[in-house]
Amino acid sequence: MSIHAFNINAKGTxxxxxxxxxxxxxxxxxxxxxxxxxxxxxxxxxxxxxxVTHVKxxxxxxxxxxxxxxxxxxxxxxxxxxxxxxxxxxxAEDTAxxxxxxxxxxxxxxxxxxxxxGYQVGGKSLTWGRACQxxxxxxxxxxxxxxxxxxxPIDYDTVAPWYAHVEKFIGVCGTRxxxxxxxxxxxxxxxxxxxxxxxxxxxxxxHYPDRYLVHARWAHLTDPQPVHLQQGRAQCQARNLCxxxxxxxxxxxxxxxxxxxxxxxxxxxxxxxxxxxxxIYDEQQGKATGVRVIDANTHQATDYFARVIFxxxxxxxxxxxxxxxxxxxFPNGLGxxxxxxxxxxxxxxxxxxxxAEIAGPEDRYYSGRxxxxxxxxxxxxxxxxxxDYVGGFTTFMGxxxxxxxxxxxxxxxxxxxxxxLTEPGGWEVYMYMQGETIPKxxxxxxxxxxxxxxxxxxxxxxxxxxxxxxxxxxxxxxTQSTDMLAKxxxxxxxxxxxxxxxxxxxxxxxxCRMGRDPASSLLNEWNQLHHCRNVFVTDGACMTSxxxxxxxLLYMALTARAADHAVDELKKCNL
Numbered sequence: 001m002s003i004h005a006f007n008i009n010a011k012g013t014x015x016x017x018x019x020x021x022x023x024x025x026x027x028x029x030x031x032x033x034x035x036x037x038x039x040x041x042x043x044x045x046x047x048x049x050x051x052v053t054h055v056k057x058x059x060x061x062x063x064x065x066x067x068x069x070x071x072x073x074x075x076x077x078x079x080x081x082x083x084x085x086x087x088x089x090x091x092a093e094d095t096a097x098x099x100x101x102x103x104x105x106x107x108x109x110x111x112x113x114x115x116x117x118g119y120q121v122g123g124k125s126l127t128w129g130r131a132c133q134x135x136x137x138x139x140x141x142x143x144x145x146x147x148x149x150x151x152x153p154i155d156y157d158t159v160a161p162w163y164a165h166v167e168k169f170i171g172v173c174g175t176r177x178x179x180x181x182x183x184x185x186x187x188x189x190x191x192x193x194x195x196x197x198x199x200x201x202x203x204x205x206x207h208y209p210d211r212y213l214v215h216a217r218w219a220h221l222t223d224p225q226p227v228h229l230q231q232g233r234a235q236c237q238a239r240n241l242c243x244x245x246x247x248x249x250x251x252x253x254x255x256x257x258x259x260x261x262x263x264x265x266x267x268x269x270x271x272x273x274x275x276x277x278x279x280i281y282d283e284q285q286g287k288a289t290g291v292r293v294i295d296a297n298t299h300q301a302t303d304y305f306a307r308v309i310f311x312x313x314x315x316x317x318x319x320x321x322x323x324x325x326x327x328x329x330f331p332n333g334l335g336x337x338x339x340x341x342x343x344x345x346x347x348x349x350x351x352x353x354x355x356a357e358i359a360g361p362e363d364r365y366y367s368g369r370x371x372x373x374x375x376x377x378x379x380x381x382x383x384x385x386x387x388d389y390v391g392g393f394t395t396f397m398g399x400x401x402x403x404x405x406x407x408x409x410x411x412x413x414x415x416x417x418x419x420x421l422t423e424p425g426g427w428e429v430y431m432y433m434q435g436e437t438i439p440k441x442x443x444x445x446x447x448x449x450x451x452x453x454x455x456x457x458x459x460x461x462x463x464x465x466x467x468x469x470x471x472x473x474x475x476x477x478x479t480q481s482t483d484m485l486a487k488x489x490x491x492x493x494x495x496x497x498x499x500x501x502x503x504x505x506x507x508x509x510x511x512c513r514m515g516r517d518p519a520s521s522l523l524n525e526w527n528q529l530h531h532c533r534n535v536f537v538t539d540g541a542c543m544t545s546x547x548x549x550x551x552x553l554l555y556m557a558l559t560a561r562a563a564d565h566a567v568d569e570l571k572k573c574n575l
Contacts, residue, residue: 013305018044018269020566021291021306023276023321026123028539028555029312030254030262031166035563036310037262041570044304045259046274046293048313049119052126054232054255058245060094068093087504088116090127090243098126098243106459108448113462114503115316121272122255123314124506127243130219130251131550132172133375133394134163134183138382139436139547146381146390148438148469149545153516153525156183162557170252170556171228173372174217181392182214182377182549188222190215191238194366196358196399196427197374203488204376211484213397216375217553219252231257238368251371273297275455278325279309279334279535287534287575288334294455308534308566308575312559315540316445319345319511320460322537323447335522335529341512343444345464346546348507349393349435351497352474354481356429356490358399365401365424373398376431376484378548380476389472391436392548395481399429429490433477436548438469439510464502507551509543527562534575536562 019041022032029045036043051057065071072093079086082102091099100117107115118124137156143149160183167186176184193201193215201213220236221228233249233256242251249256262268273296280290280303290305311318319342325334333341376395380387402425443465447458478495485493502508515521518530527542529535538559540551547554569575 016303017305018042019306019570020044020308020310021046021304022310022312023291024123024312024314024317024539025121025254025259025270026312026314026539027125027128027254027552028559029123029310030125030258031556031559032310032312032538032563033262033268034258035560036567037265037267039563039567040265040267041567042267043262043269044306045268045270046276046291046304047119047121047123047270047272048275048296049121049123049272051270051272052121052255054249054260055247058247059097060244061241061247063094084114085116087114089129089504089506094241095127095243098245106453108451108459108461110461110463111465112501113464114501115462115508116503116506117314121259121270122253125253126245126255128552129550130242130371132167132170132174132185132217132219132553133549134185134217135159135547135549135554136181136183138181138378138392139545139549142381142391143545146385148390150513150515150517150520152544153514153521159554159557159561162561163553165560166553166556168225169227170219170257171221171224171233172217172553173215173220173222175215177212177214179212179214179377181379181382182375185217187217188225191220191222191370191372193374194370194399195361195364196429197397200397200399200429200485200488201374204484207487208379208484211376211379213374213376216373216396218372220371221250231261233257236371238370240369240371242371275457276313276321277301277455277457278321279311281325281327281329281334281532283327283329288532294457296455299455307570308536310559310563310566311535311537311541312539315508315511315543316345316460318537318539318541319445320447320457322512324457330531334535335531337531338519338522340441340520341522342446343441343511344439344513345443345445345508345510346437346439346543347464347502347509348505348546348548349433349437349466349470349473350505351433351470351500352435352477352495353430353432353498354478354485354493354495356485356493358427358429358488358490360427362426387472387476389469389476391438391469391473393433393435393473393477394548394550395431395433395477397429397431399427401425401427429485431481431485433474433481434505434548434550435470435473435477436546438467439513439545440467445511466502507540507546509540509546509551512537512541513544514542515544526565527558533569536566538562
């Protein structure tokens with residue numbers, strides 16, 4: 001369907017005109033809305049999925065296990081119809097309402113790629129992992145130092161005050177550890193390590209003085225501050241049922257924090273069921289003037305207008321929107337003079353893990369359901385390249401007691417089995433990697449020339465894969481993690497490579513990367529398109545490299561920084 005085939009419902013330009021439009025309502029879109037509304041801009045947020053209201057639309061939040069028809073599992077028919085989305089971390093009967101269905105949102109896998117999505121107001125901020133480590137200076141500089149990427153147009157010192165700005169608002173628990181590879185931030189008290197985690201922390205420090213097992217940083221309110229109470233949020237109850245939606249607001253999401261905050265300003269309009277077709281570019285003005293939307297239910301096309309546009313649809317959807325925003329000036333996608341839009345897509349490598357057992361202390365347990373994990377900060381390729389690959393990896397770790405020690409049960413049914421259920425089993429330990437991957441021009445997404453979705457928008461073609469650098473990193477992680485657990489006294493150590501396709505990490509990045517040179521990048525240091533300065537891209541699409549830390553906190557910081565700059569530029573009439 002061509003643009004000219006639409007029956008456009010403009011409803012009068014004035015009624016559809018805003019100061020700013022934000023495409024997407026997830027982690028970065030929510031922050032764009034909050035910051036722009038705080039500055040007094042009349043802001044429209046476009047969300048392709050349904051509306052979700054905090055607390056009201058968390059239907060499973062307080063259900064007990066026996067209240068679910070299938071005890072938390074999905075039916076065989078559902079799994080057969082949805083082989084992709086049912087692979088997602090945290091997907092189950094109690095969270096399925098926050099994920100898409102496969103057949104509703106098709107795409108083309110030129111190479112295997114599991115694209116995990118949640119289309120609703122709040123996006124994947126309702127189901128994210130909540131890890132909030134800051135990037136270190138090493139991550140911003142490593143691609144140039146080791147020759148596997150272009151230079152970031154910003155550095156750690158540029159982002160640090162915006163990290164602090166975000167952390168104070170969302171609430172991040174952790175400890176100030178003074179680790180170069182994982183900078184300190186503005187933290188609430190952490191959850192305690194359990195006794196086995198503390199033991200392994202001690203053993204790793206004894207055997208590896210340059211490796212640090214510490215509290216990770218997580219978006220959980222362990223000690224709510226006044227700003228969190230003003231948001232209507234309360235202390236995390238350590239239920240570890242976060243992906244159902246938290247009725248306490250104990251973890252950060254757009255729905256519990258940024259969007260309600262923006263709503264209170266009186267400047268926010270949220271329009272759900274709004275599938276963004278493209279950004280409208282005005283040839284005479286030399287800038288974007290609005291966004292074309294297809295109503296998800298009626299398929300009616302409507303144009304909305306604004307002076308500034310933030311693209312926060314999540315990395316791959318943002319690439320899709322920009323690629324589909326064609327005009328005489330930009331026949332290959334908005335701002336795409338260099339032909340690199342959709343190129344250099346990357347992700348995080350989650351393929352490797354190690355599991356083990358540890359003897360004792362079987363007289364010890366832990367209270368609550370801790371929703372956080374300890375972390376081993378990256379220890380590879382920091383001050384110099386010390387491996388046969390580039391990049392680094394973060395190691396998440398945890399210890400727990402089995403719910404049932406099968407060896408103590410004399411039979412799989414009956415009184416002995418029931419008695420065994422009342423006693424916890426032995427301690428188990430795990431580690432898993434979050435590895436940096438190299439952005440490559442061959443790893444890309446593009447629009448299908450002949451296949452469209454139900455709204456007349458081209459399907460996205462995925463062509464993203466692992467490389468030899470990833471394989472070497474996996475091998476090193478498995479070797480090092482096995483050795484660390486052995487030195488900590490663990491037994492029955494089992495290294496494992498799950499060989500999963502890219503995508504299940506849900507950390508897709510790139511395609512519209514930042515850079516200093518318009519010949520090799522799409523965005524400048526303020527996340528503006530080089531060739532269309534009133535369009536900002538601040539979600540994962542903007543990433544120049546992946547680093548090894550979880551990226552969501554950086555998206556939020558970059559968004560807040562870009563919104564502040566956009567407001568300044570609007571005041572100066574530069575946009």
